[in-house]
Amino acid sequence: xxxxxxxxxxxxxxxxxxxxxxxxxxxxxxxxxxxxxxxxxxxxxxxxxxxxxxxxxxxxxxxxxxxxxxxxxxxxxxxxxxxxxxxxxxxxxxxxxxxxxxxxxxxxxxxxxxxxxxxxxxxxxxxxxxxxxxxxxxxxxxxxxxxxxxxxxxxxxxxxxxxxxxxxxxxxxxxxxxxxxxxxxxxxxxxxxxxxxxxxxxxxxxxxxxxxxxxxxxxxxxxxxxxxxxxxxxxxxxxxxxxxxxxxxxxxxxxx
Amino acid sequence: xxxxxxxxxxxxxxxxxxxxxxxxxxxxxxxxxxxxxxxxxxxxxxxxxxxxxxxxxxxxxxxxxxxxxxxxxxxxxxxxxxxxxxxxxxxxxxxxxxxxxxxxxxxxxxxxxxxxxxxxxxxxxxxxxxxxxxxxxxxxxxxxxxxxxxxxxxxxxxxxxxxxxxxxxxxxxxxxxxxxxxxxxxxxxxxxxxxxxxxxxxxxxxxxxxxxxxxxxxxxxxxxxxxxxxxxxxxxxxxxxxxxxxxxxxxxxxxx
DNA sequence: CACCGCCATGTTGCATGCAGAAATGTGTCT
DNA sequence: AGACACATTTCTGCATGCAACATGGCGGTG
Numbered sequence: 001x002x003x004x005x006x007x008x009x010x011x012x013x014x015x016x017x018x019x020x021x022x023x024x025x026x027x028x029x030x031x032x033x034x035x036x037x038x039x040x041x042x043x044x045x046x047x048x049x050x051x052x053x054x055x056x057x058x059x060x061x062x063x064x065x066x067x068x069x070x071x072x073x074x075x076x077x078x079x080x081x082x083x084x085x086x087x088x089x090x091x092x093x094x095x096x097x098x099x100x101x102x103x104x105x106x107x108x109x110x111x112x113x114x115x116x117x118x119x120x121x122x123x124x125x126x127x128x129x130x131x132x133x134x135x136x137x138x139x140x141x142x143x144x145x146x147x148x149x150x151x152x153x154x155x156x157x158x159x160x161x162x163x164x165x166x167x168x169x170x171x172x173x174x175x176x177x178x179x180x181x182x183x184x185x186x187x188x189x190x191x192x193x194x195x196x197x198x199x200x201x202x203x204x205x206x207x208x209x210x211x212x213x214x215x216x217x218x219x220x221x222x223x224x225x226x227x228x229x230x231x232x233x234x235x236x237x238x239x240x241x242x243x244x245x246x247x248x249x250x251x252x253x254x255x256x
Numbered sequence: 257x258x259x260x261x262x263x264x265x266x267x268x269x270x271x272x273x274x275x276x277x278x279x280x281x282x283x284x285x286x287x288x289x290x291x292x293x294x295x296x297x298x299x300x301x302x303x304x305x306x307x308x309x310x311x312x313x314x315x316x317x318x319x320x321x322x323x324x325x326x327x328x329x330x331x332x333x334x335x336x337x338x339x340x341x342x343x344x345x346x347x348x349x350x351x352x353x354x355x356x357x358x359x360x361x362x363x364x365x366x367x368x369x370x371x372x373x374x375x376x377x378x379x380x381x382x383x384x385x386x387x388x389x390x391x392x393x394x395x396x397x398x399x400x401x402x403x404x405x406x407x408x409x410x411x412x413x414x415x416x417x418x419x420x421x422x423x424x425x426x427x428x429x430x431x432x433x434x435x436x437x438x439x440x441x442x443x444x445x446x447x448x449x450x451x452x453x454x455x456x457x458x459x460x461x462x463x464x465x466x467x468x469x470x471x472x473x474x475x476x477x478x479x480x481x482x483x484x485x486x487x488x489x490x491x492x493x494x495x496x497x498x499x500x501x502x503x504x505x506x507x508x509x510x511x512x
Numbered sequence: 513c514a515c516c517g518c519c520a521t522g523t524t525g526c527a528t529g530c531a532g533a534a535a536t537g538t539g540t541c542t
Numbered sequence: 543a544g545a546c547a548c549a550t551t552t553c554t555g556c557a558t559g560c561a562a563c564a565t566g567g568c569g570g571t572g
Binding site: 056059060063064067069087088091092094095098099102159160161162164165168169172 | 312315316319320323325343344347348350351354355358415416417418420421424425428
């Protein structure tokens, strides 16, 4: 299965060759890691020094990051790091659920090939034994298979536009399904969540095979909401939150 | 003072002051108007000549247009104009319906203020007599009020993320509600569509006021599908299509 | 003491020169 | 005549210098 990849790129993490890509990846990582706090001004000259790229590719990266939603442009010029609230997380997950539900519905309505259905079932069969195990390695394999499942599902929707839209939402922190799940692999609640998630996947394949679009939609929405449960688990266990990528961008005022 | 700018084209349609914005607006307009065809390479030097801006702001605009979806970046570098199919239009409208349905559901679930509800009803009352008239001026007023209605609804959803997502979809041609509606104002079918659309708006306000999220969602989705009807009308009347902005980006192979 | 204007500084936006790479055309060899 | 290698041209990507703008501090004045 070649799930490994843990030793990817020992020297420079960013193996890409254009300076703009380097700046983009590096900046995204640094923002999500909390190196810059919300509201921090992203002045170009200091960034040039830190990132080791020139101003030209840096500015291209800044434009991209604004489109991704991590930066906000000031009217007077320049960019600052965006701030996210708990309500933003909730909405991001809800919107992701709606869009993935639409993908599942499309897959159901437009008819899935036997080959695609078989691929989904194969993934589910591989996942099934993993949800009963609690070791970290199984968890990682689960995450990988989970991503494969969703990727296949998105392909089956046959809608480049829907893919683009979902990827746009996923570019925000916290919206990603795996963003909130890896941190608490050892907790008992997480195992229960995995069991439910697996059931959702099985139901999704059934619904798509039967061309039941509404059921597929509903299951996918509920499936995304598991991330909300994950969020609550992370928030209820002090200390776990710091492990979540992008946690530094959160305002933890107890609003909702 | 007032030293510079004496030669700054006063008649330029784009009154914005930064060169990047100028390039962005001008390029977007030219692409949608069909000055560039799908697959055309957007070489920088010719564009510099045509747009009158330097390469640096031009490249920033190209990055933005790629994020908007009008351009596609080549692996070897550079950009080409994207191509859209009828399936893309259909999906764009469907996805917009899903997202606006979510906005309406949010507004219903989260509770609308009397003030917001009154504003929506006021708009609807102003629209109501317009749907019975067929002159172009009434049509323009209708479009303006329609946009105000949707803007208000989006505000009532109270979700910056949902707004961002919807605007991302709307940045594509054909996805906009008004994109396909202005061209056939004089056709009798369009009047019927307006009547149905008005009914949708009334139902939306009712559902939101009663906090009936599912009903609001359903109405908004069906409302968006009116654009599909508009699309079919435009496609069935030869010659109308050329008036639609971005029509040149379409492949009119009779696929679906 | 408060407020206003001015200057200094830092920052963004822009233009252009240069280098490397891809694409294109040409000539030669088989 | 076709194909391959090489040269030329065009293009993108990058770095840097320059100018205008915004910002903040300081001093002067009411």
